[in-house]
Amino acid sequence: MGSEAHIEVRGLTMAYGSFVIMRDLNFTINRGDIFIIMGGSGCGKSTLLRHLVGLKEPADGRVLYDGVNFWESEPEVRNSLMRRFGILYQSGALWSSMTLAENIALPLEEYTILSSGEIQEMVSLKLSLVGLAGFEEFYPSEISGGMRKRAGLARAMALDPDILFFDEPSAGLDPMSARRMDDLIRELRDSLGATVVVVTHELASIFAIGNNSVFLDADTRTMIATGDPHRLVTERGDLKVRDFLTRGKAGEAAKGATPASPCTDAICLSTG
Numbered sequence: 001m002g003s004e005a006h007i008e009v010r011g012l013t014m015a016y017g018s019f020v021i022m023r024d025l026n027f028t029i030n031r032g033d034i035f036i037i038m039g040g041s042g043c044g045k046s047t048l049l050r051h052l053v054g055l056k057e058p059a060d061g062r063v064l065y066d067g068v069n070f071w072e073s074e075p076e077v078r079n080s081l082m083r084r085f086g087i088l089y090q091s092g093a094l095w096s097s098m099t100l101a102e103n104i105a106l107p108l109e110e111y112t113i114l115s116s117g118e119i120q121e122m123v124s125l126k127l128s129l130v131g132l133a134g135f136e137e138f139y140p141s142e143i144s145g146g147m148r149k150r151a152g153l154a155r156a157m158a159l160d161p162d163i164l165f166f167d168e169p170s171a172g173l174d175p176m177s178a179r180r181m182d183d184l185i186r187e188l189r190d191s192l193g194a195t196v197v198v199v200t201h202e203l204a205s206i207f208a209i210g211n212n213s214v215f216l217d218a219d220t221r222t223m224i225a226t227g228d229p230h231r232l233v234t235e236r237g238d239l240k241v242r243d244f245l246t247r248g249k250a251g252e253a254a255k256g257a258t259p260a261s262p263c264t265d266a267i268c269l270s271t272g
Helices: 045-052 075-082 100-111 116-129 145-156 175-192 203-209 239-245 249-254 262-271
Strands: 005-016 019-030 034-039 060-065 085-088 163-167 195-199 212-217 222-226
Touching: 005 045, 005 195, 019 045, 019 195, 019 212, 019 222, 034 045, 034 175, 034 203, 045 163, 045 195, 085 145, 100 116, 100 145, 116 145, 145 175, 163 175, 175 195, 175 203, 195 203, 212 239, 222 239
Parallel strands: 034 195, 034 212, 085 163, 163 195
Antiparallel strands: 005 019, 005 060, 212 222
């Protein structure tokens, strides 16, 4: 994994009006990381993603991309930074009235000077990268939920972003499709050299793909851990984090029970 800081979050506070969701968030996402934003329901995972991609301004703090302060930059600088983002929303967010090819061509027509023939070639390439070669003329309603997610990913990659953001990529998928999505995320990170940021609560995905993470705690309204999930599950850190990553077994151990080893559980989750 890379050691060069790609995204830095410093003193970030997220709020809706006077209601603070999270405060004092500090973490670094290195170039080439698959970074997991995790925590229990209602802790602000998707809200943090919105702050990172430029959809919501923080109440306080900074978000830096390669050292550039996103929210203090001029609008044209922010727009330039956002062109480097690819975002896959939970639903895939495809236009239902357009074919897959038309959906993926849309950002290429809007933001590039490629000819129609070059755009067609690029569309076919992006679809083949996500395992959907030959599905150019299909509409979203004609394919499965897992295929719609992959088509959404193909569109997210249309402009060759160097940062890919995923909001619950496994939501609504059966276990086999979810595992294929995890494999695809890893393959794209490796082949494209992209940095990947994933919001998820799925343990199998966390351990299968994540090498760095932040844990948001709804009770204290701040982060209580950051680092490799495989390390967080075994080290003597916050019990709440280990409990989340072992689905309660760490808490049983603290009460004197004899659960299976958290490390063993992590290995099982990443392989099964």
